Amino acid sequence: MPSRKRTKRNTSRRFLLFALFIVLAILVYTGGWFYAADTLERRTITAIEDINLGQQNVNCEEPTARGYPFRIGLFCRSVSFENAETGVSVNAGAFRSAAQVYQPMRTVGELDSPAKITAPHFPPVEANWDNMRLSARLTTRLPERVSSEATNVVLTLDDDTRQPIARADSIQTHTRQNGANVDFAFIAQKLSLDPALTSGATIPALDGEVLLSLDDGVALLANARNGLRGRSGNVQNLRLSVAGTEAGLSLQGPIRIAENGLIDAELRVTVNEPQTIARLAGDLFPAQRDQIAGITSGLANLGKAPTLPVNIRQGRVFVGFIPLGRVPPVR
Known part of the structure; x- marks a missing residue:
């Protein structure tokens, strides 16, 4: 017991x-x-x-x-x-x-x-x-990765009219460190613009994707007071297409911003279904309709997805030897 x-x-x-x-x-x-x-x-x-x-x-x-x-x-x-x-x-x-x-x-x-x-x-x-929704992988200094995704995005004028000017099914952004460089991505699905933004032209819904790398971007982000002047990078892909179709264009190539803010770039542009893109571009930029038609008239003979060089020299844009316009300096 x-x-x-x-x-x-x-x-x-x-x-x-x-x-x-x-x-x-x-x-x-x-x-x-x-x-x-x-x-x-x-x-x-x-x-x-x-x-x-x-x-x-x-x-x-x-x-x-x-x-x-x-x-x-x-x-x-x-x-x-x-x-x-x-x-x-x-x-x-x-x-x-x-x-x-x-x-x-x-x-x-x-x-x-x-x-x-x-x-x-x-x-x-x-x-x-x-x-x-947002997600991030943090480090002791700058985040290693940051991503965001928003659904059913609507942009409206913040005035008495409350006029919607753009909407998209989804918009994503992604940023990551890649050694000393920083990679950026922007993706939009079924982006539609109000005709007031396109001089009255009705543009079908668009899908867009921007992938670019900024040289020494980590140092730039660490000191946000530094600007983009004197920086260089690479456009890995910039794609804009009509949602649900093959019609669209994409470009790749290196780009540099001089100390005076003017851009220099050597790009290669691939155009899928040139006639469709020429018609849409002509509706968007009616003042350049003849130039656009002249550039694309011979592209149809090069197949459904021809590639052509686009160079920017001190802010002046050339398609081959044909001047197309100017890009304003970056501040």
Whole structure:
């Protein structure tokens, strides 16, 4: 009998010690989580203050860390960005991010619409979307990767008319470090423009894709006060096509921006179904309709997807030896 009582007492003692260990572990974990949350909030405020020392102004209204117990992320009631030098500003709704506590450098997030966008020489625009998701792989300095995807995007004039000017089924952006360079991607599906933006011409819905690499882009992003002048890169693919068809054009080639802001580039342009593209381009740019027709008249004899050189010299655009126009200098 005494041995049974001792066994029961030992079992009860082990159970009590185990329960105390669990409680202690929960308390330690909770303290660690709230310490990390406080650190996240303070680092966010410090990072914003550092950015705002220059010509840019970034704001996260009421930054708060949430997600206990298994996640941790930053919540902002609203977010905004303003560049005093370029005059571009963006004000959007609430921002929410989350990461697993065991993998805090991989985070996902959501951004609420609407976003009000202003830029010089353009009327103010309001952007709305059904859902915008973001993801990032963070490092101690710059993010290694950042991606976003918004669905059912509608751009509307931010004035009394509230006129929709463009819409798209989805818009994606992707940025990643590639050694010292930075790769960018922009993808739009079924982008349609209001005829008011195309001089009354009705343009079918378009699919677009831009893939480019910026030389020494990591150094440029690390110091946002540096501009694009004196920079070079490579257009890996710039494709614009009529949604649901093969008609479209794509271009590739190196590009450089001189110190005076003028562009130099050696590009190769491939045109699928030249007659269709010539008709659409003529509707978009009626003043250049004859030039466009002259360029494309001989392309039909070269097949359904001919390729031709397009060179930009100090901002002047040439298709072969034929001048096509000028590209304004980059600021």
